[in-house]
Amino acid sequence: MTVRRKWAVIPGLFALAAVAVLLSAYQGAATRPDTIITDKGAWGYSAASSPQGRSPEQPIHFPHPTHVQTLGMNCLYCHYSANKSTDPGLPAVSTCMGCHLAIGPKRPAMGDRPAFESAELTKLQQYWNEKKPIPWVRIHHVPDYVNFPHMTHVNAGVTCQTCHGQVQQMTQVYQYASLNMGWCVNCHVGNVNPAWKARYDCSVCHY
Amino acid sequence: MQGIVGVFSDLDSTVDAIESLKKMRAGDITVYSPAPRHEIEHVIAKGPSPVRRFTLIGGLLGATFGYWIPIWVSDYWPLVVGGKPVPSWVPYTIISFELMVLIGSLATVLGLFVNSRFPRITMTVGYDPRFSDGEFGVWVECPPDRQREVSGTLQKFGAAEVRGEA
């Protein structure tokens, strides 16, 4: 019966290969903005075709929820050029310090909360004192040959959450969408929201 | 299953043996020959092989698929190249043809496999290595009560060796 096994192994391999291809194939295109992916593999991958779900450690553990939900800050306060440039913009350290000069690392006791010292804010102060910019680790990345104009999308009414997920709820930000081409096109042809229908000609993004 | 196998060293006695065995309705006959001989085909007289149906269906499937895929793709993302119509059937004929040949011939092979029960993992009874060398074999599948007469017939036609197997 060794013969049988020998013979059976070949198509077996083929079958495996085919399955693998198909699995990786539609993964990206299939992700819809409403599916939240939270699994993070060892390499932070959920699929062969994109680093979706990747969530690296940041130099400063910046709590989006606190700023957005608790303090009700607008995304555009820090990402100030998202609605007027291809580049969303990052807050300058001075922007952080604008508030955090007043709100320092040392916190007095408030009501039932005891006094404590925030390690993160201490780091922030260090950067400010050393006049060093904060080396944030980039999460959402489209390759260099893709031109993604933020303002056009924002002005068209595509919310930040559509592509970046519910950042205001993420204690640590992760790559929400696969960001691969099928995912873009899926929205451009109007599958996600007919109102967002846009050109899907290659040269719209690639040049 | 059980039966008698006779080993013959020459063609015409094999043919004679088969003929009389058929007359006797001794049982299901399988002939082993080192090379295909139309004499044997003639005396066995079975109908045309069904492999051709596989070939036909495979070819047709291939041709259809070969037209469908490019046309569907062109329509799926309509990009104009060289000012040509988005789906244009003329060039797609080539794809169609190639896929017809490909899938057609694969289907033919499939037909061969299915019809002659390939791949066969174990040797069935009644086979003898000599049959791939120089000698002919006749395997008669028959109930024990008829085996004596069958082996008799085989010997009568000069079988070099006759043995029963089960």
Add this chain to the structure above:
Amino acid sequence: MTENSAPSGVGRREFLKILGAGSAATAAIGCSSDRVERLIPYLTQPDETVPGVSTYYASTCRECSVGCGVLMETRDGRTFKLEGNPDHPLNRGALCARGQAAVQGLYNPDRYRGPMIRKDDKLVPATWTEALQLLSQKLGEAQSAGTAGNALFINKHESGSFPVFLDRWLADFGMPAHLSYDSLADHAVLAANRQSYGVSWPSLSFSAAKLIVSIGADFLENWGASVPQQLDFADARAKLEDAPRFVYIGPRRSLTGCNADQWIACKPGSELAIAKALAGGSVESAAEASGVPAATLESLQKELAGAGRSLVLAGGSGAGALDLALAVNALNRQLGNVGTTVLPDQPITSFEGIATDADLRAALERMRAGQVSLLMLRGVNPLFTMPRAARVPEAIRAVPFKVSFSSYPDETSELCDLVLPDHHPIESWGDAQPLAGVISLQQPGMDPVYDTRQTADVLIDLAKGNQRTAARYTAANYMRWLIENFPGGTAAFTAGLQKGITSGSLPRAAAPAHVSNAPQAPAIDDTKGDFYLVVYPSPTLGDGSGANKPWLQELPDPVTKICWQTWIEINQQTARKLGIDSGDILHVETDMGELEAPAYVYMGIQENTVAIAFGQGHTAYGRYAEGVGYNPGNLLPVSFDAASGSLAWTATRAKVTKGTTFAPLVTTEGSARQHGRGIARSIPVDELPHLEMEHEEHDMPGKPDQSYLPGLRSRMAADAMGEVGDSPSRFQKGMYDPEHWSGMAKRRWAMTIDLARCTGCSACVTACYAENNIPTVGAPYQTTHTAFLHGVPGSNILKGREMNWIRLERYWEGGEDGGEFEPRFVPMLCQHCGNAPCEPVCPVYATYHSPDGLNVQVYNRCVGTRYCSNNCPYKVRYFNWFGYGEPARPQYAWPERMNWQLNPDVTVRGKGVMEKCTFCVQRIRESEHRAKAEGREVKPDEFTTACAQACPSKAITFGDAADDEWSVARMAQDRRAYHVFHEQLNTYPAVVYLQKVTHPAPKSAAGA
């Protein structure tokens, strides 16, 4: 290996993102998406800059002494492109190749990183404090020793306040006024103009003339203010029927000569005789002196006399150059051109106060005699620009202490004891006075790239540090000083900065007292040698200062189309006689020295004359300049036109012998003949009235109102739009459907190129390199690991691998047998065909036709089968043979800091992908985005491509051919319009050429 790993060299987005922290930018090298990338924010947000949005700072170009206005496109703290300032009266938005290449000077990898001090005969890096201490100590010594008077400051000539400031500073230190040196200036003409008109340079009105005669005046190259002259010349030629006829007289047919309708070859040194003849003197003697047929001269003389308004120009820099210039000025006056075509009342003031070559020589003599104790040099490289016979090194060595303010390690600064690298003009403050009453301001576009300091600031610091002078220097730095001394003060200054120019006049430095003890060049001795030697400054490299900028090195010489090389032009007939072929090594020898270089057999040069371009052959000056070509200055004697003090460039004859070896010419030219294929077409002016627009242009089937606009759309595409025959179904139309929701099909981007305007100056080529991140491939270091011709500069170009998306083809018509010949220039770029042959052969849709009429190339989709290029009749597709965009590869085209120039909007192509002209799609998309953000449609002529923007002839028009509001739609209807290869191949190109118009000699005159 996901999709992310495709052709990106330097990460474009990293480049964008790394805002504050400079050098980190270069750490980002993209081949994998999942490496840890850093997003570096500003430390403190600068005002009014939005990341990813360009800011344009108006400034002044300092590449030559003319001083055109430029806009510095700056994004995220990097200036990455220079464009002409449209508001500037001088260059009206245009900019020459050399001006655009300034950014490559800014980011040049071989710039001094900081101050250098000579220690045991080597220049070693030092801190500014050390360096300044050393200098101030030397100054102190000089003052105390009383030898300050023997100091000498040689400055690159520039107009504006700095010379004044400098002289004042020198005076405060008890030093003599500085020497304002410009090796490219035509001192003879300047002197003559001062005599005749009282101004150095009257502005010239070509368009007012009916006949232009240039006697060796290359006004499209280095003669005077080339860009404004070219603008005006092109406008003049664009008047077609009433355009002036242009006759060029000279031993060599230069680029300017190639734009002439007639070239009259004369012996070098005989120009004066011809000028006299034209003024009515004896034709015979002139004919005999110059070797020009008397009939020709006579007819020209007649024509000139009868032309009415005309314009005669003198160039030439041999013995008696001044007399020639004076004679021509007199001729202009005699013809009544002064005031009509020559306008002394609107002078170009850029050249005021230039010291002559003779002055420099005198200075060198003083050095050699040990009368100079302290030498300071800024922006000049006499060791290279003066003939070797001037023995400059020895003179400089004779000076005890030499200070160089040069930004680059050039030949001269290598000899200095102290190097205080100056800012690049793009980093520094300043001003210029190009025209009377017009001030052009100069401001930094970005923070300094290296640890350099603006010389003026250094001087101020030195003055402050010196107790004697400190009192007089209250201004914090030169900018403050400028504002304080600015006419109109702060308000006027800041107001001026917005546009880059303002009205007013700056104080002018005292004109130098010209010394005139220079050795007068003898009339050329015909007995010595057998060839006249003509040395002319290269149109692309100027006096050699451009040699360290790869764009200029790679930009083929407009006439010979040779780059990365020195060549020897020799007349066709002569070459045939001597059995010389292009590429044969010639050995040129004069009393001064010898030189070996490959021959270029040229119809456009006087018999028994060899010409060599000046500008190559640097022994220092960085990786792009060193070891490339040879310096013909080594052949020249140090002799002058004493009267004007200008160095005699054509002063000697040379022995020319054919060498045994062969060196292929690094040229971009395949065949210089059109073989009757109608690529560059021209029409004599008298046939113009009978010219009908080509019939096939109207031959567009479909609705009557759909008459075929060039590049509008092809037959089949129109069919796909349901305009021809029976309307096809929706999915057959695809995005070509006019009703398609994307709305793209409404537009057809197209371009017209007016060959009557185009002078072949090639500024568009450099503009394209700058805008589209096109790699240069010819640098010596790029020839390693190429498996052929290791180490030969330009060997990649020998293999035809130059990447010029737009190239200037130069075809010869006639002249095979030494007769008259007509040069034709035609810029060739992707034609964006409606029926593009390249598209259907691509297996992966990497190139296809976008609904708005572009022939799109998708780099990241390209697998590199190169079939598209095979199938392109125009051969305008270029392939990345090596990893020009990949820093890890030896052929990387943007070594450290050069990559700061990369345009963030354009992908840097990796190896193995095809690329080509995109009609600057990034500009199209940008304006579309802008329009969308402002909730409007794109306005007609709102934007244009880089080539069209830069063109100093305004020959290129770009826009939407489907919308009559755009000027391109009107231009395309011109009767001179034609397509290349369309008749044969039915490609429906989107690029429309307008035929060149020639002006043959009038019959009457020709008959004489």
Add this chain to the structure above:
Amino acid sequence: MATVVSPSPDSSPNIPSANIQLPAIQSYTQVNDEIIGTLRPTGKWFAGLGFAILCMLIGATAWTYQIYMGLGVAGYTPPVMWGVYIVTFVFWVGIGHAGTLISAILYLFRAGFRTTIYRCAEAMTVFAVMTAGLFPILHLGRPWKFFYLIPYPNWRLIWPQFKSPLVWDVFAILTYLTVSATFLYIGLVPDLAAMRDREKHPVRKQIYSVLSLGWRNSDREWRHFARAYLFLAAFSTPLVLSVHSVVSFDFAMSLVPGWHATLFAPYFVAGAIFSGIGMVFTIIIPVRRWFNLKKYVTINHLDAAAKLCLFTSLVVGTAYLVEFFIGWYSGSEFEHSYWWDRVFGQWWWAAWIMLLCNCVLPLTLFSQKLRRNTTWLFMLSIFINLGMWFERFVIFEPSLSHEFEPWQWTAYAPTYIDWAILLGSFGFFSMWFLLFIKNLPIIAISEVKEIVPPPVRAPHKVEGINVSGMHLEFEPETPGERD
């Protein structure tokens, strides 16, 4: 199945035994003994294999370097964008065609002389197409992106462009490789069975059993086998014509002067078969000598094949003439210049090599003496291989270097990288072939058995049965051979 046609008396050839029978083969067992007997690895064989692998490694090294540095290390000189690699690609595809011709087309034509050489030829086809298949990938700017050409559902949602001849190529080549490999394997099954039955070594026996699919020589198997074999042949016949037509479309479909010709498809097919037969000679002549198979591959078989070679050579020659004539006659400036450059331009000598090797030398085959002289046949076959490689070179390079745009005219010169990879391709091919000839029967055992007389007790006795091969009077050795 190849029933044997006995030549009728009136059309007997001038050499008495110049028919395609195997007079020296007497029994089925002898066939098994002698053919399976050749499968004994020898020192010489290992040496040859080693050399082939060495060559392959040289090529592989060159390729690695090229992938790292970029295609620039090859001699490409724009606008000559396709160089030695595509030339070699077409060369190898062409080689493949003779194999299919011999095994399939001649099979349908019942040309008996194919029987003994077809296995060799078919194997040659498979390996040649494998080699050829490397080159399109190898000449890509970004080989690692080759999968873009393959249509499969992907997250880019974008597919290949099916109007492109290159995509047709992908389909044609892959189909061709699959079908000819299948054809070879199916033909091998009965022989594998025979080897299985003789094999003593347990492991090898096991392997043969798997490969032979449990073949038993039963009448039913033979019946279906015959059908399948027939249909495969019937498919391969149009396929072989289509494949090289498609390859020729890569050129004919473009508008390059000198490529854009309706002649190309038949022209290429003829050339392909011609070159293939050349390669068959190059392979079979040494093999039959080393393995002492002269009594199987008789001189008569070679004679017949040589006639085929002569015929295709004449077709190819005509194609050249037509091409040049049209180039001159068209009156189009573009056609003129390419034609002139092809014959008298930079590569004039290549053109003349081509004409000499492909048109002049094969004319010698009109002489029967030379047709039956294996030494000459072998030398000629080498010339033919050379000539056919240069044919492709002459078609591609001059046309590309002298296209529409005179400004971009250029000259082309390969670098050592090109040559190394060319060498590597030969190493790759030889490696596979050498492995084949020592592990699998290079002569189809079962098919040979069909044309040797079967063991019969008494000829003519059995009524209604025509036992074939009876007309032969045996001869000691194959007659008429000169070498």
